Amino acid sequence: MLTCKEATRLTSEAQDRDLAMMETLGLELHLMICSGCRRYREQMDFLHQACQHHPVRPAPDEKKSP
Amino acid sequence: MNSMNSDETGLTALRPDILRFARLQLRDDALAEDVVQDTMIAAMSGIDNFAGRATLKTWVFSILKNKLVDALRTRDRSVNVSALGDEEADFDSMFDTLFKANGHWLPGHQPAVWGDPEEDLSRQQFWQVFDACLNYLPTNTGRVFAMRELLDLEVDEICRELDIASSNCYVILHRARHQLRACLEKTWFGEGEK
Numbered sequence: 002m003l004t005c006k007e008a009t010r011l012t013s014e015a016q017d018r019d020l021a022m023m024e025t026l027g028l029e030l031h032l033m034i035c036s037g038c039r040r041y042r043e044q045m046d047f048l049h050q051a052c053q054h055h056p057v058r059p060a061p062d063e064k065k066s067p
Numbered sequence: 068m069n070s071m072n073s074d075e076t077g078l079t080a081l082r083p084d085i086l087r088f089a090r091l092q093l094r095d096d097a098l099a100e101d102v103v104q105d106t107m108i109a110a111m112s113g114i115d116n117f118a119g120r121a122t123l124k125t126w127v128f129s130i131l132k133n134k135l136v137d138a139l140r141t142r143d144r145s146v147n148v149s150a151l152g153d154e155e156a157d158f159d160s161m162f163d164t165l166f167k168a169n170g171h172w173l174p175g176h177q178p179a180v181w182g183d184p185e186e187d188l189s190r191q192q193f194w195q196v197f198d199a200c201l202n203y204l205p206t207n208t209g210r211v212f213a214m215r216e217l218l219d220l221e222v223d224e225i226c227r228e229l230d231i232a233s234s235n236c237y238v239i240l241h242r243a244r245h246q247l248r249a250c251l252e253k254t255w256f257g258e259g260e261k
C-alpha cells in the first residue's frame with residue numbers, strides 16, 4: 002500500500018506525465034481508503050483549473066486561434 | 068484606418084493584464100516591464116498581420132508567451148538552478164513534518180474541506196489572494212510552476228529551456244503545488260474541518 006507521502010507525489014506527477022499502470026492502480030487503491038489524499042487530489046485539480054481560468058488570461062473560449 | 072486605430076486602443080487596454088501575467092511569470096518587475104514593452108512594440112508593428120483571426124488578446128498573449136520564454140532562457144538563466152537546490156531542502160524539511168514516520172498524514176495536517184472552490188473563481192478578492200500565494204512561492208520554484216501552469220509548457224520543454232532533469236522538474240512542480248495549496252487553505256479557505 003502507498004503511503005500518503007507517495008500518494009501526494011503521484012497526484013502531482015499525474016498532472017505532468019502519464020503514470021505507469023501500477024502507479025495508477027496503487028494511487029486509486031490508496032484514494033479509496035484515504036479521505037485526506039482524496040481531498041488533496043481534488044485541490045490539486047482545482048489549482049490547475051484556477052491557473053487555466055486566471056482573470057488576466059484570454060478567456061478559454063477566445064482560444065480558438067490556430 | 069479606423070479599425071487599426073481601434074486595435075491600437077485595444078492593445079493599450081490590454082497592458083495591465085499583460086503586465087500582471089509577466090510579473091507572475093518572471094518575479095522581477097523591471098524585467099517584466101521590459102518584456103511587456105517588447106511585446107507591445109512587436110504587437111504594434113505586426114498589427115496588420117493580426118487580421119482578426121483570433122481575438123486581439125489571444126494574439127497578443129501568443130506574442131507575450133514567446134517573449135517570456137526568451138527572457139527565461141536568455142537573461143543569464145533567470146531561473147537560478149542552483150538556488151532551486153536550497154529551496155528544495157527547505158521544502159523537504161517542512162514536507163516531512165506533515166507525515167508520520169510511516170508516511171501517512173499526521174492528525175491535523177491533512178487537507179481541510181474547501182467547500183465549493185469553483186465559486187470563488189469569479190471573485191476578484193480570491194484572485195488577489197491567489198496571486199499573493201503564487202508570489203509567496205520561493206522565486207525559482209514559482210517561475211517553474213508558472214512556466215507549467217500559466218505558460219502551459221510541457222515538462223519536456225521546461226527541462227530543455229532550464230537544462231534540468233525531468234525527475235527534478237516533477238519534484239519542483241509538486242513542491243510548488245503543495246505550497247500553493249497550503250497557502251490558499253491558510254489565507255482563503257480557512258482551516259476548516261479535517
Ligand SMILES: [Zn+2]
Binds near residue numbers: 004005031036172
Ligand atoms: Zn493518504
